[in-house]
Amino acid sequence: MTPPPTAAPALPAPATADPRPSRDPGAGRRTHPATGGALVLVGMLLVALNLRAVVTSLGALLDEVRDGLGLSGATAGLVTTLPTIAFAGLGALTPWLVRRVAPARVLVVAMLALAVGQVLRVATDSALIFVLTSALALSGIAVANILLPMLVKQHFPHRTGLVTGAYTMALTVGTTVAAASAVPIAHAFGSWRAGLGVWAAMAAVAVLPWVPLALRTRAAARRATPTAAVAAPTRVRPARTRLGWAMAVYFGAQSLSGYAIMGWLAQLFRDAGYQPESAGLLLAGVTALGVPIALLMPTLAGRLGSLRPLVLGLTTASTLAYLGLALAPHGAALLWVALLAIGQGAFPMILTAIGLRARTAEGTVALSAFAQSTGYVIAALGPLMVGILYEATGGWTAPIGFLLGALAVQTAAGMAIARPRYVEDE
Structure with a gap:
């Protein structure tokens, strides 16, 4: 007859049990975000401001862009369909990317892609390069679209509604401002290129909060002990x-x-x-x-x-x-x-x-x-x-x-x- 559990002799604690706080950077991000909630929130709001400006500013100036670059009707249709194509295709790759690279570092690259893509597309006279650089800019937005809900869950699990509302409002404000001001800016500078290119500056500003967050994440990973047991995240x-x-x-x-x-x-x-x-x-x-x-x-x-x-x-x-x-x-x-x-x-x-x-x-x-x-x-x-x-x-x-x-x-x-x-x- 098997003895009850209380009759079993005491066993020594497993060698991996350690009462000290874990140095695993992944665990730190899950329980006590080392990056600081305020900086993460500011970074999220700046990213959200950029998530539709590249789309609505082009919509407001599409006739001028078609005339300036000699876009055919088919090419103009492709340009206006690019956002949904990019958001669908590149967004699906984001979970794979996040499993390998810290989200802060991913957002640095995403916002840089958005800024560089917007600069390059207003510096060209080629319709093909305009389409390709627009796709580069939209790739940054596609990744950020997916990451923001995850960051809310990771850093603000008890304020999901409030923080989601804040960044969604920022997204809406960015959408409205870009749509309303793209044409006046283009008229003020005498070119549609100014009406589109000005939003690259806003994308560059959105990079700034994520640089120290990315560096801090990298430093935490380097400090982690090589023998620390890190549980692989469950694939969902x-x-x-x-x-x-x-x-x-x-x-x-x-x-x-x-x-x-x-x-x-x-x-x-x-x-x-x-x-x-x-x-x-x-x-x-x-x-x-x-x-x-x-x-x-x-x-x-x-x-x-x-x-x-x-x-x-x-x-x-x-x-x-x-x-x-x-x-x-x-x-x-x-x-x-x-x-x-x-x-x-x-x-x-x-x-x-x-x-x-x-x-x-x-x-x-x-x-x-x-x-x-x-x-x-x-x-x-x-x-x-x-x-x-x-x-x-x-x-x-x-x-x-x-x-x-x-x-x-x-x-x-x-x-x-x-x-x-x-x-x-x-």
């Missing part, structure tokens, strides 16, 4: 989980509507009788009203036990906005713009949900990469399908019907991710 594969696919579909469907709105809403209002300047202001209103929503939405998502009320509320706002745009685009334009801004709160909500639906930093970066890379493939269909339906029918009923269909898919995926659970458990 969201593509094998229902939650991962639901997150990807929700992210993709909301991004599809977002890109379609950015690309076609001004044209809809122009067709409804608004002057081009007024139509542009109405489009800018969607982004501007999104700033406070971007700050508040992650906080609400972090405090609610279930995301179901937010999912249904955002769907209701978007549905009313689409129906209003189809039936009375001119009569109550400001109301539809406000409802669209509320509906686009799905973006900061899903970014928050990425952190809420993973237990670990490794799970967060894997879920972030899968949801965003797969989602941006879906999102690329938005402007394309709206354009095809608009050209085929000559009106907005069919395009809005398509967006309502995408919204139904988004809602179904949202209900699937609403209840609390974790991707690692699946």
Whole structure:
């Protein structure tokens, strides 16, 4: 008969047991971030300011760029599709990269790529080099897109909603400022190159906080004892989980509507009788009203036990906005713009949900990469399908019907991710 456990003789402690604090830099980052929360937060906000400026500044000056470089219609279409291609393809490689290089060092390289790419693309007269250097700049954004939710989980696990709201608001501000000021800057300097190139300075500033963080991480790795036992992080594969696919579909469907709105809403209002300047202001209103929503939405998502009320509320706002745009685009334009801004709160909500639906930093970066890379493939269909339906029918009923269909898919995926659970458990 086997004796009870208490009858077993005491064994000596294993040789690896050590009451002293671990010198493993990975463990230090997981439990007590050695890099300092304030500097990480500042670095994240500066990175977020840059995440859409390179896209929206080009959109505002696309006609001038086409004339200046002699871009064909096909090449211009490729340039406007590059963001979703880069975000999908390069974003998927980020978890592999983070397993080998510290996130701070990755962000230094990403922001340098963004800055250098923006400088090089305004210094060329070649359409091919313009496309390639734009892709270089977008590669930095693609990596940063994936890393920010992971950094929130790693450094601010108890303030996920607040910090996600702060960097999402910074992203929205950067988007709005770049779209609104690119043309005036170009006019002030007499060239579209100034309107695009000025944002390279903002990317260079975003490098600065990450340099000391990267150096500190490298120094910590050198101080670690060669014999220290470091547990390899568990590989998380969201593509094998229902939650991962639901997150990807929700992210993709909301991004599809977002890109379609950015690309076609001004044209809809122009067709409804608004002057081009007024139509542009109405489009800018969607982004501007999104700033406070971007700050508040992650906080609400972090405090609610279930995301179901937010999912249904955002769907209701978007549905009313689409129906209003189809039936009375001119009569109550400001109301539809406000409802669209509320509906686009799905973006900061899903970014928050990425952190809420993973237990670990490794799970967060894997879920972030899968949801965003797969989602941006879906999102690329938005402007394309709206354009095809608009050209085929000559009106907005069919395009809005398509967006309502995408919204139904988004809602179904949202209900699937609403209840609390974790991707690692699946």
